[in-house]
Amino acid sequence: MTVQAWTFLLVAASFALYIGIAIWSRASTTKEFYVAGGGVSPLANGMATAADWMSAASFISMAGLISFMGYDGTVYLMGWTGGYVLLALCLAPYLRKYGAFTVPDFVGDRYYSQFARVVAVVCAIFISFTYVAGQMRGVGIVFGRFLEVDIDTGVYIGMAIVFFYAVLGGMKGITYTQVAQYCVLIFAYLVPAIFLSLMITGNPVPQFGLGGTDTDSGMALLDRLNGLHQELGFSAYTSGTKSMLDVFFITAALMVGTAGLPHVIIRFYTVPRVRDARLSVGYALVFIALLYTTAPALAVFARTNLINSVSETAYSDVPEWFTNWEVTGLLSFDDVNGDGRIQFTGPASATPNELTVDRDIMVLANPEIAGLPDWVVGLVAAGGLAAALSTAAGLLLVVSSAVSHDLLKRSFMPTITEKGELLAARVSAGVAVVVAGYFGIHPPGFVAQVVAFAFGLAASSFFPVIILGIFSRRTTREGAILGMITGVTLTASYIVYFTLMHPELSNADHWWFGISPEGFGTVGMLVNFVITMTVSRFTPEPPAHVRVLVELIRIPRGAGEAHEISA
Amino acid sequence: MMEQPSVSGPEVTARHAEYWRRNIRYMGTLLAIWFVVSFGFGILLVEPLNAIRIPGTGFPLGFWFAQQGSIYVFVVLIFVYVRLMNGLDREFGVEEGERA
Numbered sequence: 001m002t003v004q005a006w007t008f009l010l011v012a013a014s015f016a017l018y019i020g021i022a023i024w025s026r027a028s029t030t031k032e033f034y035v036a037g038g039g040v041s042p043l044a045n046g047m048a049t050a051a052d053w054m055s056a057a058s059f060i061s062m063a064g065l066i067s068f069m070g071y072d073g074t075v076y077l078m079g080w081t082g083g084y085v086l087l088a089l090c091l092a093p094y095l096r097k098y099g100a101f102t103v104p105d106f107v108g109d110r111y112y113s114q115f116a117r118v119v120a121v122v123c124a125i126f127i128s129f130t131y132v133a134g135q136m137r138g139v140g141i142v143f144g145r146f147l148e149v150d151i152d153t154g155v156y157i158g159m160a161i162v163f164f165y166a167v168l169g170g171m172k173g174i175t176y177t178q179v180a181q182y183c184v185l186i187f188a189y190l191v192p193a194i195f196l197s198l199m200i201t202g203n204p205v206p207q208f209g210l211g212g213t214d215t216d217s218g219m220a221l222l223d224r225l226n227g228l229h230q231e232l233g234f235s236a237y238t239s240g241t242k243s244m245l246d247v248f249f250i251t252a253a254l255m256v257g258t259a260g261l262p263h264v265i266i267r268f269y270t271v272p273r274v275r276d277a278r279l280s281v282g283y284a285l286v287f288i289a290l291l292y293t294t295a296p297a298l299a300v301f302a303r304t305n306l307i308n309s310v311s312e313t314a315y316s317d318v319p320e321w322f323t324n325w326e327v328t329g330l331l332s333f334d335d336v337n338g339d340g341r342i343q344f345t346g347p348a349s350a351t352p353n354e355l356t357v358d359r360d361i362m363v364l365a366n367p368e369i370a371g372l373p374d375w376v377v378g379l380v381a382a383g384g385l386a387a388a389l390s391t392a393a394g395l396l397l398v399v400s401s402a403v404s405h406d407l408l409k410r411s412f413m414p415t416i417t418e419k420g421e422l423l424a425a426r427v428s429a430g431v432a433v434v435v436a437g438y439f440g441i442h443p444p445g446f447v448a449q450v451v452a453f454a455f456g457l458a459a460s461s462f463f464p465v466i467i468l469g470i471f472s473r474r475t476t477r478e479g480a481i482l483g484m485i486t487g488v489t490l491t492a493s494y495i496v497y498f499t500l501m502h503p504e505l506s507n508a509d510h511w512w513f514g515i516s517p518e519g520f521g522t523v524g525m526l527v528n529f530v531i532t533m534t535v536s537r538f539t540p541e542p543p544a545h546v547r548v549l550v551e552l553i554r555i556p557r558g559a560g561e562a563h564e565i566s567a
Numbered sequence: 568m569m570e571q572p573s574v575s576g577p578e579v580t581a582r583h584a585e586y587w588r589r590n591i592r593y594m595g596t597l598l599a600i601w602f603v604v605s606f607g608f609g610i611l612l613v614e615p616l617n618a619i620r621i622p623g624t625g626f627p628l629g630f631w632f633a634q635q636g637s638i639y640v641f642v643v644l645i646f647v648y649v650r651l652m653n654g655l656d657r658e659f660g661v662e663e664g665e666r667a
Contacts, residue, residue: 066634071613071630071633071634073634074609074610074633074634077633077634077637077638078605078609078633078637078638081638081641082601082605082637082641084641084645085597085598085601085641085644085645086598088645088648088649089594089597089598089644089645089648090594093652207635208624210625210626210634210635211621211624211625211626211631212624212625213625219625220624220625221625222625222626222627222630223625238617238627238630244610244611247610248606248610248611251605251606251609251610252606255605273663274663275649275652275653275656275662275663278645278648278649278652279649281645282642282645282646285641285642285645286642289638289639289641289642292638293634293635293638293639296634296635551583554583554586554587554590555583555586555587555661556656556661556662556663557656557660557661557662557663
């Protein structure tokens with residue numbers, strides 16, 4: 001069978017599985033639609049969270065990014081895992097105890113204010129849409145390369161699938177398809193990593209292979225790669241080039257952003273009890289860590305492989321994968337010195353670089369670069385699609401519940417019936433799919449920064465007001481509203497200024513204190529904390545029922561299931 | 568509507584306050600470890616730690632903490648917290664039933 005046939009087969013089989021699950025797990029009540037009925041086991045929820053979390057960016061781009069960034073890639077590895085510790089210790093159990101359906105639900109009730117609720121809804125929708133735009137593009141890339149349809153058709157197919165299970169099944173459908181998608185994506189990620197680890201280091205466990213010996217040279221693999229880097233004029237792989245301060249701030253922004261992302265938080269509303277919420281975060285991180293500890297190994301294998309297979313190779317002798325990817329424009333060779341050979345060099349080298357490799361293709365091209373069997377290539381395509389679709393579905397649910405629950409039911413149409421709300425939820429999920437598809441077909445120019453943007457916004461809006469809402473009884477409505485608005489505005493302006501308006505100024509000389517836009521969410525978060533706490537001191541105390549509410553969310557007994565709260 | 572606690576009164580409130588203090592203490596300790604392994608070993612002290620090599624492997628220690636070790640520690644921290652809190656819930660009689 002050809003690569004093409006394997007890809008069609010594996011992608012079609014996985015899609016059939018998702019649709020089957022969607023039909024089996026239809027949602028018939030708003031509670032099933034928003035929180036899967038609140039009866040998901042902690043283990044299943046952990047898996048679903050992992051799939052929800054690991055997006056096209058984690059699956060397709062991350063290892064590639066790390067392989068170009070070396071040590072600096074640490075910001076993603078720690079940033080996208082460390083937030084789960086904050087979730088387990090500071091957020092998930094209390095939000096589960098509170099038992100709302102959405103994040104704006106909690107913000108609106110805890111801060112006894114419709115205005116706070118609406119601010120939260122706007123933040124939630126904005127964060128989720130920025131995030132989903134990147135997912136749809138991921139779907140397009142995978143389809144474009146592997147199914148050889150054009151990117152637009154790829155996005156339409158992706159939209160149809162997501163539409164089917166998100167609109168039909170709501171959170172219930174999404175949860176169980178995500179469990180299946182996790183299995184597909186982790187298998188697809190680990191198989192090539194294990195093959196490569198065996199090939200390069202002789203050790204089947206990639207996490208050990210990373211610290212193992214390069215069988216070709218007999219040197220430690222990391223030393224070997226550092227050596228190659230030095231020869232070719234790149235900075236040492238294990239040191240990186242970002243400033244320590246910037247690495248610190250970016251890591252913090254991603255960690256805190258993780259803990260403030262609505263689509264992650266709502267996953268912990270679906271388990272039955274407070275203790276399940278704690279445990280479920282633990283499982284989620286185990287499943288995530290499986291991929292996140294493999295990624296840096298894959299990055300090193302890919303980097304070594306790439307250098308070994310192209311550096312100083314005659315252009316006429318390049319392997320087939322090189323030509324395949326050249327067609328997509330994601331890989332290009334410009335024979336500057338006209339010697340017919342590929343010089344792949346870094347900034348410190350006297351020889352000009354002649355090869356441009358898009359970071360996004362590293363994971364997708366890896367199996368071909370390493371000459372792995374055809375079915376592995378098809379498997380990676382199915383895995384990439386699983387990652388992109390599962391995250392897109394989770395995000396779309398946040399948008400739909402923000403509209404049907406927070407805006408209609410809780411703000412503007414409190415008398416809407418259960419049936420009416422469910423219909424509104426389905427319709428808004430449908431509209432959200434279409435809008436997301438539009439972004440996938442007409443990606444905004446700043447797609448690369450989009451994910452960083454979403455994290456910065458989540459870090460600077462939700463995280464501080466949720467934490468203070470739980471841990472400080474004295475936090476008032478005025479404090480929270482001002483804190484959220486200032487935090488988000490400051491962060492958004494900084495990011496927009498440097499990435500959209502003046503990208504040419506985006507360097508350490510112009511950044512405030514040398515903090516890049518990616519890391520600025522940390523500053524926004526700190527500002528939000530300071531403003532919320534200061535304003536709370538000078539405004540009237542929260543009413544008695546809110547102080548009782550804070551007492552109640554701190555103790556597990558009587559968690560109840562996720563439910564409607566009469567304010 | 569969230570259930571009201573079945574009993575109330577000053578003793579219950581005092582016990583809840585004590586439960587909360589213990590919870591905050593566990594949290595503080597675990598978050599301190601979280602900070603030290605990630606921001607401490609993985610970022611601030613990465614250069615000095617890179618001078619040390621994990622015996623029998625090719626890992627510089629700082630790089631290992633940054634790209635592997637911190638993630639393992641994160642997982643362990645959450646499970647430790649789960650255990651500690653399940654114990655604390657029982658000790659203070661605020662644990663949940665088989666089904667909420």
